[in-house]
Amino acid sequence: MRMKLDAAHSRFRDEVRQFLDTGVPLDLRDKCEAGKRPSKDDHVRWQRVLYEKGWMAPGWPVEHGGTGWTPLQRVIFDTELGATPAPPVIAFGVTMVAPVIIAFGSDAQKKKYLPRILKSEDWWCQGYSESEAGSDLASLKTRAMADGDHYIVNGSKTWTTYAQYADMMFFLVRTGGDGKKQDGISFLLMDMHQPGVTVHPIITMDGGDEINSVFFDNVRVPKANLIGEEGKGWTYAKYLLAHERTNIARVGLSTRLLAKLKRIAAEEQMKGRPLLDDPAFRARIAAVEIDLLALESAVVRAVSGDKTGKPPGPESSMLKIKGSLIQQDLTELLTEAVGAYALPYQPEWFEPGWNGEPVGPDYALGLASTYINWRKVSIYGGSNEIQRNIIAKQILGF
């Protein structure tokens, strides 16, 4: 069950849906419908379709290529986009670094990077976490020393998603700082294709290789790539993290997973009847569906009266926590729905061009891997424990 909107917004939703239903190239739709991992080119191809339509960066100011939609329209769009079987839009450029460049960057930076982000000409990655600076991000140690009109960067970053694809990285470094540990941090942009930058894949427990460690050995970064002021990086980082968290509610994606779960449960048999007819399983599906309606209501409620698009506040932490738990409940139920066929591990099936015959029903493929991989969603972008700290401090006032 989805939330009903007023007439004007439901017309808007229909318009968005109409485009998304037909706009996704068919091969990409099939791939994503089947749960396969899109390639770098797949992502870029779909993002360029959105760009041609003018919908690549709805949240940006109109002068940079935004749509001028209200915050509610943007939420509706994000939800419908997430519900569409298409490669997910890679957030690092368009919804993570771009708002920071727009809010705090120089005119030259805006001119240089924003159009390239809009057209998906640069693939961005994020350099925040370090092995000793995870939840305690401000204790990061990667250092940038001034050298004429450059910084010399040494250190390393970890959990860097898609660093292997990236042309650019935005990252946090220490430029000074004997005072408070948040004070000496700066926000830099870096070209990934240069001497001294090494990317090492980290294999995750599902067998995937989308995350990496990135090492910097005397990497030269022009001072022109500093965002805002030296030492103010922490402020910009917090601004960015709040943006990441609204995105992370992922109502649309969960809506799609829920529909898939119902389809599979109708197909699977238990004692000669569809699993979907089993009262216990039905009740578990209903529980998640109610949670999802609650989340969607909370997301819409947070933006409905807002005409200006004020930056999201600490309440986005709640959306992140609940959104991640719902995604995890759904991937768990999907895995359970297929019984013993959750067990075969057939990673070759994810490879492009593999034509072998899989074991078990097609819809069971990859469900277990997704369940395992998605344990990350309650960890990345600030773990759910850190999000609870934010709510406790900033909303409840402890």
Next chain:
Amino acid sequence: MDLSLNDEQQLLADSVARFFAKTYTVERRRALVASELGYARENWKQFAELGWLGIGIPEDLGGIGGGPVETMIVMEGIGRHLVAEPYLASAVIGGALLSRGGNGAADLLVDLAAGNLTLALAHGEPKSRFDLAHVETRAAREGNGFKLTGHKAVVQHAPSADRLIVSARTSGNVATADGITLFLLPAKTPGMTLAPYRTVDGLRAADVKLDGVVVGADQVLGPVDGGHALVESAVEKAIVALSAEAVGAMEALLALTKEYLKTRKQFGVPIGSFQVLQHRLVDMFMALELARSTAETASRALSDPDPRYRARAAAAAKVQAGRAGRLVAQEAVQLHGGMGMTDELAVGHYFKRLMAIDVCFGNADWHQRRFADLA
């Protein structure tokens, strides 16, 4: 009433702990599951020499006697070290089926106890879900023997088994308990093809297709049309054994997570100094202890004469193992943060094994329903 282990059981527990501590590190396990066989023949020989393959087999057939409590002790060790050898498939399930397989099976029990025979039960089918009575595979009479046609799904350890124990319907309708017969088939039987693969936990399984496989009457295991009771009893032992394995795996995860909370520093202190994380570990601990207690009760119940008490205790243990296993595994990953997501750490491997244990022979929902139905 004394629930502690007797002297012999304590000796067994010590030998299990010693052997696995010596032979099973995370790195060795990684190499083993990547090898062609998927486990070490040498370990299997050692299992035989230590008597573990003879648990529940009478001494005159080369066994060491004992019963479910001894099996529990070995299975906990297997869980604690993520052991890849087919102990459950061969010794627990295979042993249980051969023990009730009539006179002809006695020689095979000798081979099993000696480590010269590995087995796999090919019973579940694509549409059976976890229902043991649901068998579509047919065994049509042909001369003095039978002709088998059908599809067996996710047969664990089938690729390395010397023989498969295959169930097929000799009479009755698809979901009736009566009319199921068990057959013993050598791995290389004409008309039987295996599609082997790895399972999420790194172990091996296969889907087995039977395309008019001709078998002799001497390959029938147990009574014709009476296979369901054998399977049910073997699976009862299997789910209790799996519950004990889950206990071992949870124990390992709790220890790893406690260690991580004590050593990982953020904000200038070990993260274990935060009470909110201590409480999460306490919840894991409680889930483990309750699952352990239920698994012990169920292990002892397997020797009880009342079939309903046996069945309900076994189902309860599997429910506890499934739910507790999920909680402990998910929390262990979460409390390890990004590190918990990596293939490098053991945490993820335990996570995947606990996930597989829940699915094997019926998940927590399934056995909860059985528990209610058996009341």
